[in-house]
Amino acid sequence: MAKNKRIIQWALLAVSVVLIAAGFIDNGFREVMTKAVMICLECIGIG
Amino acid sequence: MGDLREHMVKFGRRYTQLITAVLYNCHITGFVRGRIYKGDSKGICVPGLNCYSCPGAAFACPLGSLQGALAKTAYKLPLYMLGTLLLFGILFGRMICGFLCPFGLIQELLHKIPLPKIKKSPVTRALSFLKYVILIVFVVAIPVIRLAPGFCKYICPAGTLEAGLPLVLMNEQLQSRIGWLFSWKVFVMAVCILACMVCYRAFCRFLCPLGAIYSFFNPVAFFGIRVDEKKCTGCNACIRMCGMDTKRVGDHECIHCGECRRVCPEGAISYFTKEDKNGTI
Numbered sequence: 570m571a572k573n574k575r576i577i578q579w580a581l582l583a584v585s586v587v588l589i590a591a592g593f594i595d596n597g598f599r600e601v602m603t604k605a606v607m608i609c610l611e612c613i614g615i616g
Numbered sequence: 617m618g619d620l621r622e623h624m625v626k627f628g629r630r631y632t633q634l635i636t637a638v639l640y641n642c643h644i645t646g647f648v649r650g651r652i653y654k655g656d657s658k659g660i661c662v663p664g665l666n667c668y669s670c671p672g673a674a675f676a677c678p679l680g681s682l683q684g685a686l687a688k689t690a691y692k693l694p695l696y697m698l699g700t701l702l703l704f705g706i707l708f709g710r711m712i713c714g715f716l717c718p719f720g721l722i723q724e725l726l727h728k729i730p731l732p733k734i735k736k737s738p739v740t741r742a743l744s745f746l747k748y749v750i751l752i753v754f755v756v757a758i759p760v761i762r763l764a765p766g767f768c769k770y771i772c773p774a775g776t777l778e779a780g781l782p783l784v785l786m787n788e789q790l791q792s793r794i795g796w797l798f799s800w801k802v803f804v805m806a807v808c809i810l811a812c813m814v815c816y817r818a819f820c821r822f823l824c825p826l827g828a829i830y831s832f833f834n835p836v837a838f839f840g841i842r843v844d845e846k847k848c849t850g851c852n853a854c855i856r857m858c859g860m861d862t863k864r865v866g867d868h869e870c871i872h873c874g875e876c877r878r879v880c881p882e883g884a885i886s887y888f889t890k891e892d893k894n895g896t897i
């Protein structure tokens with residue numbers, strides 16, 4: 570049971586790294602930054 | 617040295633929360649000028665709930681970024697955001713709620729105000745599932761269908777408190793554009809603040825979709841509170857003192873704050889089990 574948990578933990582960790590890397594290649598970082606550097610009028614209740 | 621260790625055991629989590637809140641919002645000049653930070657670090661998400669429109673925010677909010685990514689292209693998986701949330705979740709689970717969320721800190725400080733308190737019950741336990749509905753409807757469905765960040769736009773009290781109010785107060789242009797949505801968000805924020813005063817971490821327990829996401833990882837996260845089953849006698853002293861709607865230590869409602877360690881008569885609760893310390897499985 571503990572061994573299965575370790576396998577799941579490391580597998581999910583590896584998947585997360587792969588997804589982040591793929592996201593970088595796919596311009597995900599740039600998209601997040603582009604949104605975050607502008608005032609989110611919806612977030613502050615202006616609409 | 618012993619006194620220092622005892623002090624850190626007692627207050628270490630609070631110090632971590634304070635340092636985290638300052639680090640997330642270290643763009644101090646933003647509060648003076650009424651402008652948000654525009655540097656490259658805004659492409660990096662912090663683990664906790666922290667509005668990226670806060671004048672002090674130097675990083676992005678994971679929940680806002682996820683909704684933004686879903687709203688931008690409804691038919692494309694937001695790989696970067698999914699990977700980021702998965703990384704935070706598998707490392708820490710809801711320990712992020714207990715240690716690394718500024719809004720969690722605000723809720724805990726509000727709860728210290730001396731007012732009558734609502735104790736946890738089967739009703740609060742049932743209400744704790746509302747955050748999963750909010751996750752599905754406001755964080756996923758509304759951005760995909762209506763191309764708008766549903767939770768940020770209609771609910772998030774952290775956005776109103778950290779970003780909406782400071783920016784509106786400091787910008788006349790924004791003041792002239794206030795409408796029903798701002799009034800609604802201020803109302804929601806006020807209700808959340810009042811609720812947190814009488815009910816421990818009310819927003820965290822009942823409404824926070826980020827906590828809902830991280831709760832899926834509690835059973836498998838690398839770091840977190842653990843119970844030594846060999847020492848545990850099942851007295852449930854830990855559950856009785858826990859402010860969250862937990863049924864056992866480390867379940868999906870547990871924020872790994874570690875307060876239960878103090879009441880365990882057998883010393884069975886720690887952040888590392890005996891197996892972890894020895895490095896064996």
